[in-house]
Amino acid sequence: MKLLSVGPLLPLILLCFACTTSVAGQSSGALAHYDLAAAPAARVELPAELYEISGIASQADSRLLAHSDEVAVIWQLDWPSGRTVKRFGIGGSSGPIRADFEDIQLVGSRIYLVTSTGQIVEAREGADGQTSPALRTSSGLKAGCEVEGMSWDAPSGSMLLLCKSVKSRRWKDHVVVLAVSPETGRFEPKPRLTVPESELERATGVKRFSGTALVRHPRTGTYLMLAGPQRAYAEIDSTGKVLGGGKLSPQRHRQPEGIAIAPDLTLLISDEGAGKKGTITGYAYRR
Numbered sequence: 001m002k003l004l005s006v007g008p009l010l011p012l013i014l015l016c017f018a019c020t021t022s023v024a025g026q027s028s029g030a031l032a033h034y035d036l037a038a039a040p041a042a043r044v045e046l047p048a049e050l051y052e053i054s055g056i057a058s059q060a061d062s063r064l065l066a067h068s069d070e071v072a073v074i075w076q077l078d079w080p081s082g083r084t085v086k087r088f089g090i091g092g093s094s095g096p097i098r099a100d101f102e103d104i105q106l107v108g109s110r111i112y113l114v115t116s117t118g119q120i121v122e123a124r125e126g127a128d129g130q131t132s133p134a135l136r137t138s139s140g141l142k143a144g145c146e147v148e149g150m151s152w153d154a155p156s157g158s159m160l161l162l163c164k165s166v167k168s169r170r171w172k173d174h175v176v177v178l179a180v181s182p183e184t185g186r187f188e189p190k191p192r193l194t195v196p197e198s199e200l201e202r203a204t205g206v207k208r209f210s211g212t213a214l215v216r217h218p219r220t221g222t223y224l225m226l227a228g229p230q231r232a233y234a235e236i237d238s239t240g241k242v243l244g245g246g247k248l249s250p251q252r253h254r255q256p257e258g259i260a261i262a263p264d265l266t267l268l269i270s271d272e273g274a275g276k277k278g279t280i281t282g283y284a285y286r287r
Contacts, residue, residue, distance in 0.1 A: 029243040030217040030224060031235045033286045034267050036248060041266060043252070044082030046278040050075060053278040055103035055150070055213070056258040056270045057111075064260065064280070065111065066270065067104055072097040072113055072121065072134075074104070079262065080282060088126030090134055097121060097134065103150040103213065103258065105159065110135075112182060114150040117141055118161055120182055138185030144168055145178060149214035149259075151223065153179070160192060162214040162225060173197045175209050175225070177240075193240040203245035206230040213259040213269075226256045226269065252281060 046053060046066075054069040063085060064077045072090040077083065089096030090113065100116040111132075113121045119140030126132030141147070149162030158179040166176050177193035180186065200209040204227075212228035217235075222243060225234050231253055234245030248256060248269075258270035265285035272278055 029222040029235050029237065030220045031233075031244045031246075033219075033265070034283050035286065036233070036246065036267075036283055038283075040252070040281045041284040042080035043279060043281045044077075044080065046082070046280065047075075047084065048277075049073075050278045051273040053270045053272055053280075054101060054257050055105075055113075056260045056268060056280065057104045057106040058260045058262045058268065059106060060263060062263055064268070065104055065106060066258070066280070067101055067113065069101055070098060072099070072101060074111065074126075076125075077280075079266075079268075079280075082280065086128035088128060089131035090121060090123040090126070091131050092133060096131055102148050105150055105152045107152050107182075112150070112152075112159065114147055114159070114161065115140065116147050118145065118147045118178070118180070118187075120150075120159060120180065120185065122182065136182075138180070138182075140185075141178075141187070145176065147178075148210075148212045148228075149225065151214040151216045153216060155221075157181070157183075158188075158192070160214060160216075160223075162211040164210050164212060175200060175211055177214070177223075193236065195236055195240045195242060199242040200232075200234050200245060203234055203242050204230070204232040205247060206232045209234065212257050215259045215261055217261055219265060224259060224267070226259050228256045231256060254279075 052068045057065045066075045076085040091097040105112045117140040120138045122136040123132045145163040146165045147161045148164040151160045161178045163176040175195040176191045179188040179192040209227045210229045213226040231248045235243040254274035255272040260268045267283045
């Protein structure tokens with residue numbers, strides 16, 4: 001695995017793609033502590049098996065869990081070297097589960113994977129080369145939301161699921177976040193958050209926000225979201241109010257799919273290869 005150079009900054013003409021905007025009259029949140037236009041603290045290229053990397057999750061020992069989008073195989077990576085520590089599957093006697101997996105979360109010793117239909121698979125960390133049994137699998141959603149991102153919400157004991165798109169006319173032109181109990185698989189009857197795309201456009205400069213990743217920031221309790229197709233990011237509070245946002249450099253972020261916060265508060269973004277190699281990029285927290 002190759003550690004990329006993080007030397008000189010991109011030319012100023014490119015920095016407009018990674019600017020951060022705070023919404024006037026609103027308090028600053030986590031984004032005030034990151035400079036996504038600056039050179040990252042580290043950036044690593046991933047093995048070919050993670051060309052289509054989807055979600056990432058940070059462990060307490062600064063290692064990362066990562067997965068691709070077709071099979072429940074989890075990679076444990078050392079950060080910031082990017083070295084592969086081990087690989088293990090989640091499934092049963094026939095091997096790892098095959099599905100359209102979109103994101104991963106770590107809650108204590110429990111690992112959760114979510115599919116595009118909102119089905120959540122729970123397991124525990126496995127040994128290298130082994131398949132860890134799926135402890136619980138929820139039924140998911142029948143229709144209406146294409147799930148792409150997932151974040152643990154400790155205050156409510158819920159998993160928050162970010163919809164990349166919704167079919168309901170009621171939530172047209174809104175980014176929707178659903179809440180589900182990982183214990184029962186029951187969804188709250190109404191969306192936890194609905195964010196007008198017009199407010200996200202004001203913060204990011206992009207007309208649509210097709211959400212692909214979501215994470216709750218441990219320091220501020222706010223939520224950071226990515227929109228892969230638009231290479232955009234935004235921050236919202238627990239009521240859905242937009243606090244800020246911006247656009248990522250297309251040279252550095254070819255297809256952003258996952259987001260996580262490391263124990264030292266480094267902001268981590270995973271990108272699919274999009275013709276090259278998959279990557280994970282880390283931005284240092286500025287105090």
